[in-house]
Amino acid sequence: MVILFAEKSKPADIAKAKKILEKAGVNFILQKSGKNGAFVFPASLSQKKIEEIKKLVKVEEIFLNEKQPFLSSLRYIEKRKKIKILNWKWEEDLLFFAAGPCAIENEKVLETIAKTAKKCGAKILRGGSFKPRTSPYSFQGLGEKGLKIHRKICDKFELFMMSEVLDRSDLPLVSSYSDIIQIGSRNMQNFPLLKAAGKLKKPVLLKRNFGSTREEFLLAAEYILSEGNDKVILCERGVRGFNPAAKNVFDPASLQKLKEETWLPVVVDPSHSAGDFRYVGTIAKSAIVAGADGLMIEVHPEPQKAFSDSQQALTLSDFEKLVAELKKICQAVEKRIE
Ligand code: PEP
Ligand code: MN
Numbered sequence: 001m002v003i004l005f006a007e008k009s010k011p012a013d014i015a016k017a018k019k020i021l022e023k024a025g026v027n028f029i030l031q032k033s034g035k036n037g038a039f040v041f042p043a044s045l046s047q048k049k050i051e052e053i054k055k056l057v058k059v060e061e062i063f064l065n066e067k068q069p070f071l072s073s074l075r076y077i078e079k080r081k082k083i084k085i086l087n088w089k090w091e092e093d094l095l096f097f098a099a100g101p102c103a104i105e106n107e108k109v110l111e112t113i114a115k116t117a118k119k120c121g122a123k124i125l126r127g128g129s130f131k132p133r134t135s136p137y138s139f140q141g142l143g144e145k146g147l148k149i150h151r152k153i154c155d156k157f158e159l160f161m162m163s164e165v166l167d168r169s170d171l172p173l174v175s176s177y178s179d180i181i182q183i184g185s186r187n188m189q190n191f192p193l194l195k196a197a198g199k200l201k202k203p204v205l206l207k208r209n210f211g212s213t214r215e216e217f218l219l220a221a222e223y224i225l226s227e228g229n230d231k232v233i234l235c236e237r238g239v240r241g242f243n244p245a246a247k248n249v250f251d252p253a254s255l256q257k258l259k260e261e262t263w264l265p266v267v268v269d270p271s272h273s274a275g276d277f278r279y280v281g282t283i284a285k286s287a288i289v290a291g292a293d294g295l296m297i298e299v300h301p302e303p304q305k306a307f308s309d310s311q312q313a314l315t316l317s318d319f320e321k322l323v324a325e326l327k328k329i330c331q332a333v334e335k336r337i338e
Contacts, residue, residue: 002070006058013057024049029228069218071225072262083231085160085203095337096267096294098124102309103131104146112301114157116316120323121337125159130166132186139307147177168196185209188220198227207235210248234266238273247275250283252290259291267294271312281322288329
């Protein structure tokens, strides 16, 4: 249930309403939109309590359709907000540009990648130390050792660190190192993890599950938002489709639709969509044209030796070539890569 209070509600009245709500054991979140203050409750309230609240504060609307994305919606939050990543105010025309290996392997490999990523204008160095692998026999990531290497290289090259968290219990550890928390496709509906990420003050990059609808994707983001963290970045990485050339289908129209529906930034991961290095460029280019707010690309100095996703990583020189092309496309759509 979501209750939208009237525009001119007095802060003192809101404070009284807050008390009643907290007494009723509901999570109270004040979300300021363009015109209104919206209060969000993940639990339903009895009619009696609603009447009590209505007496205190003028209620504009009560939304009982809990399947409707609310905090992520441009319908209620009128303006696109700027997400701050540490001291970096991410301007709208600047692409959120992340590059890096699939998994953190060792310092030497990461340093080589970071050097090229930095030179090409990437702001974020991605790489997992906790890897969600289809098979339990595949490389699972270096754990904390990987986080340490990742942090060190990010500091050296002044890049933001983005690392994936698989389990709620790992969140304190990963967030003690990483500037941006990645929640992967397989965990998009891990609700306890989403709620815990909602308690963080850090940006969270949430990847769309390969079998989910846009509505499910937005509602997953809503879990993070409704806990008070509004630094959510959505990431389209393709969904399963029929007879695709790429492993997962990236739909540019779906990206456009998301951008019509939500104020949250939407970045695209062409690597996991393509699943094959030959198609990464095509998807990356179409994503920029379709209005993506950023890109995340897997790079490796020797892809054939990569511990994971070796078939989709770009070599350093292919990555440099692609970035030169992406920069030209950016000009046409008034975006930029630094
Ligand atoms: C990743 O980014 O390394 C990853 C595992 O991606 P996804 O969750 O989209 O499969
Ligand atoms: Mn990967």
